[in-house]
Amino acid sequence: MNAMTDKIRQIARRLLEEGKVDMVVGFRKGTVPMMSEPCFIKDSARVDALVWDGNCGINLANYLTRRKERMAVVAKGCDTRNIVTHIIENQIRREQVYIIGVPCQGMIDKRKVKNLADGEVLSVEEKDGKVVVTAGGGEKSFDRTALLQDNCAICHHKNPALSDELAGELVRENPDVxxxxxxxxxxxxxxxxxxxxxxxxxxxxxxxxxxxxxxxxxxxxxxxxxxxxxxxxxxxxxxxxxxxxxxxxxxxxxxxxxxxxxxxxxxxxxxxxxxxxxxxxxxxxxxxxxxxxxxxxxxxxxxxxxxxxxxxxxx
Amino acid sequence: MQNPYFPYPVRIDEVITETEDKNLKTFKFVFLDPGDEKKFAYTPGQFGELSVTGKGEIPIGIASSPTEKGFVKFTVNKVGVVSTALHNMVPGDIMGIRGPMGNWYPWERMRGKNIVIVGGGFAFTTLRSSIVWLLDPANRKNYGDIHVIYGARSPGMLLYRDELMEWERRDDIHMHITVDRADTPDWKYNVGFVPAVTEAKAPPGDADTFAIVCGPPIMIKFTQPVLDKLGYSHDQIIMSLENRMKCGIGMCGRCNIGMEFVCKDGPVFTLNQLKKTPREY
Amino acid sequence: MKGLLEHMGIEPGRLHFSWISSAESTKFVDVVSQVTESVKALGPAQNFIKREPKVA
Amino acid sequence: MRDLKIAKTDWAKGVEKLFGPYRVFGPKKEGLFHNFARLEKGEAPDFSCKNTRLSAKGLIYPQTEKMFEYTLDPNKPDHHVHKEPVKDYSPMAVLGIRPCDAKAFTLVKLNFDTPEYKDPYWIKNYAAATFVGLACDAPCHACFCTSAGTGPYDTAGLDVLLADAGDFFLAKVLTEKGEKLVAAAGWAGAGDAGAFEAKAKAAGDKVVSKVNTAKLAGKVTNDLHAAPFWEDLAFACINCGTCTYLCPTCWCFDIQDEVCGTEGCRLKNWDSCMYPLFTMHGTGHNPRGEKAQRVRQRFMHKLKYFVDKYGAGIHCVGCGRCVTACPVNIDIRRVAEIMNGYEPGKDCAV
Structure with a gap:
């Protein structure tokens, strides 16, 4: 279990227990490799379902509009910028969202993994900047940077633009790319x-x-x-x-x-x-x-x- | 192989503006090929797809009765693209009709029984078809008492006014016309909502009496408890549904309520049948 | 608007923007002549025209 | 039915001979993925993919298909009258379709070929096709065909079934149509039924993903419909049509008129129950206006309404496309499990 996941669960549990929010919007582990599924948690007993990994590429800002609840949302750099845009465009109120900011190392491109893997991808593990891909034909290890989504590889704003609390240390931006x-x-x-x-x-x-x-x-x-x-x-x-x-x-x-x-x-x-x-x-x-x-x-x-x-x- | 999507070409013979807001018009169509009229053999309660060439199709209940020969009639409310285009058409224009589609009111089952027809607003079209058919001498003798409770917002919003008046004068049918508010002083019929008039005028339910209900959801919602109170069995309350449709033949997949397609297995259902399906109408 | 249309392959010269006051009749004439000229020079458009919907 | 053995060199020669008597279709790589496409003479179907990204349904039921054409020009005779366009219903050979996709056609047939009405476009296309299946020896991990009424060597809906055996194909000729195609290709070597069966058994054992659907038929429709889990299941859904468009069994369509100038046509386009407009009334009333209602419709249709209506199992062949392509990982296997296990009043984890 990675530190970011731990921290997100911790924050989510606290927010729900203190009644600060009605629900936490985050990701849970998917049923197929390289898929984390957007989910919501309303009960603090269930926060252990939340995860954070390189497969959380879907933008959770998409799930915040047209809702009445007070929500906490797990958001990477780009997601927080969309939340800011939502607030500017009056789609959500600032006080309605509690942003759990995630300094982001980029998301894994499942198509790149599929192309590089030897056979059908069965599981993908991330560890210390490496990605271990187990496929039908055997196990292979890649540098994480080689598998990033195209947009992540050229990202200038990995850190949240707006957040109420961070789920990890800020990461180094790469403004020269x-x-x-x-x-x-x-x-x-x-x-x-x-x-x-x-x-x-x-x-x-x-x-x-x-x-x-x-x-x-x-x-x-x-x-x-x-x-x-x-x-x-x-x-x-x-x-x-x-x-x-x-x-x-x-x-x-x-x-x-x-x-x-x-x-x-x-x-x-x-x-x-x-x-x-x-x-x-x-x-x-x-x-x-x-x-x-x-x-x-x-x-x-x-x-x-x-x-x-x-x-x-x-x- | 007969193509069920093929619309029979028809010519608009007559257009009648029915209501004071001009949003409802009755179109009388004549088939270009008289042979098609025979293929379009229908029973009251069925509908057809009106096909405005270049615009699309809309499912509309058939307002004419099979006893009226040489034409078919549809009354159309102006709401969307096709109905608006249709409202702009004039006698002589060519378009298409597909059908007849769906099931019909259970005339065989109701043979020898009393019938109470409850209708509201512009959902009266297939009910007109039914009444004209029932009053045909060949059919009238096969049924018992006939009551009709029909309501609209105001006298100017009643469909088929001349015919309503004509039926009022007959003694083989009991008419209970009502309006939500009467804005003309000479209104001599009922004032009040359909459920209330139903409660006051409809005969009590028994094994020999059927109710046919067709109207806006709000009317249906409040009429149902009244019929319950009057003792109608849910197997003898007959309803006609509307859902968005395209194909009209149970293939395109959108009008289903549970496993039933409103276009093919309906639009006519008993309340008993409806209670077993998800309420997606 | 112009940027993306041209980026997509609409020829520059097919889309013009101008701000003309109701008092600027000569400017109006100038702009219209200029636009028609540039479009004529390009000839009939080949792209982004739907003559009949493509079906399988 | 009879068994054949076709050397790969004879296979290639035979495929060449099919051009002419048949329009030939097979998997072809377009962009990142393989899809079924019309092949030109000299082109070989590409059997290197596990399965095509889009199902084969588009061959019989194109995403956009012309139903009628007409003119709106009042100076022309029979203006405003619909006419059926001329279409090519000459024989087509579909090479390398997977058994799940072929089985799917037999389910879709229940909708388009009914006692009351026949969809002539689908029926004529289907009648024109000869399906040469390619059995799966290495099913994907998201495939659950064996518990969805079919399997990697299932012959339902196929005219010929091939099994790859290295230098040659073992084949089963299943129908009259299949015999014709095999004769046209000139394949004649006697096969080995025993070896075929052994491969089939081995392949079936490799399908590890399973769904339980046995209890679905016994559930009360309105109980499942009113079950509390739909809101949770639907949360992640973004209402795109990916699942339904990739699905070999989804058949819903829209009818649209398009006019260019005075000439127009009526089109049949794929549609999806995931879209809010699918059920929107002219008045604005929408029986399935909420996302959760639409997600429920999709699964109720596949796993309950279809089961009850036709008694032909679930409306799914376990190809796994919707599972792997859903952008947000809504997994029909999980939903089937939840629906199958649901008892009203009992708590169920989503």
């Missing part, structure tokens, strides 16, 4: 090449909306793709409709996305859907110096006007 290498690669392409790139990227999409639904930012009561009056987009497998869904979904995350990677992690077809949101995230940073969810004290760029906002695109 280049976040946008892949975006620049696409930017350098010609229009036709770009079109083709995204066509291929989306070719296996089945419109299951796991990316949208795993995203804490997507909380609209009715999504534009589901609207019928007017119907904005066809509901079949037409590539034009599929692309409309993906690029409009990304637009709705402009200036709000924290690159938590939930969308990509959730995609059953392994589509790198972050290619859409990342471009906007890069633009928000380069054009407005904005990173979403870093503070409760500033309004996001898309709902403020500053005389020095870039306007070169307007004729």
């Amino acid at each position: 280049d976040r946008y290498e892949d975006v620049r690669k696409v930017e350098a392409m010609g229009a036709a090449e770009k079109w083709k790139f995204f066509d291929e990227l989306l070719s296996t999409c089945i419109r299951c909306y796991a990316c949208r639904n795993a995203c804490p930012l997507c909380y609209c009561p009715t999504c534009f793709v589901d609207e019928s009056k007017p119907q904005w987009v066809g509901k079949g497998q037409d590539p034009t409709d599929t692309r409309t869904f993906h690029f409009l979904r990304a637009f709705h995350c402009a200036g709000r996305c924290t690159d938590c990677g939930s969308c990509e992690r959730a995609c059953p077809m392994g589509i790198p859907v972050r290619q859409f949101t990342k471009k906007l995230e890069k633009d928000a940073k380069e054009l407005f110096g904005w990173e979403a969810g870093m503070t409760l004290d500033a309004r996001p760029p898309l709902d403020t006007f500053r005389p020095d906002d870039p306007g070169a695109f307007i004729k």
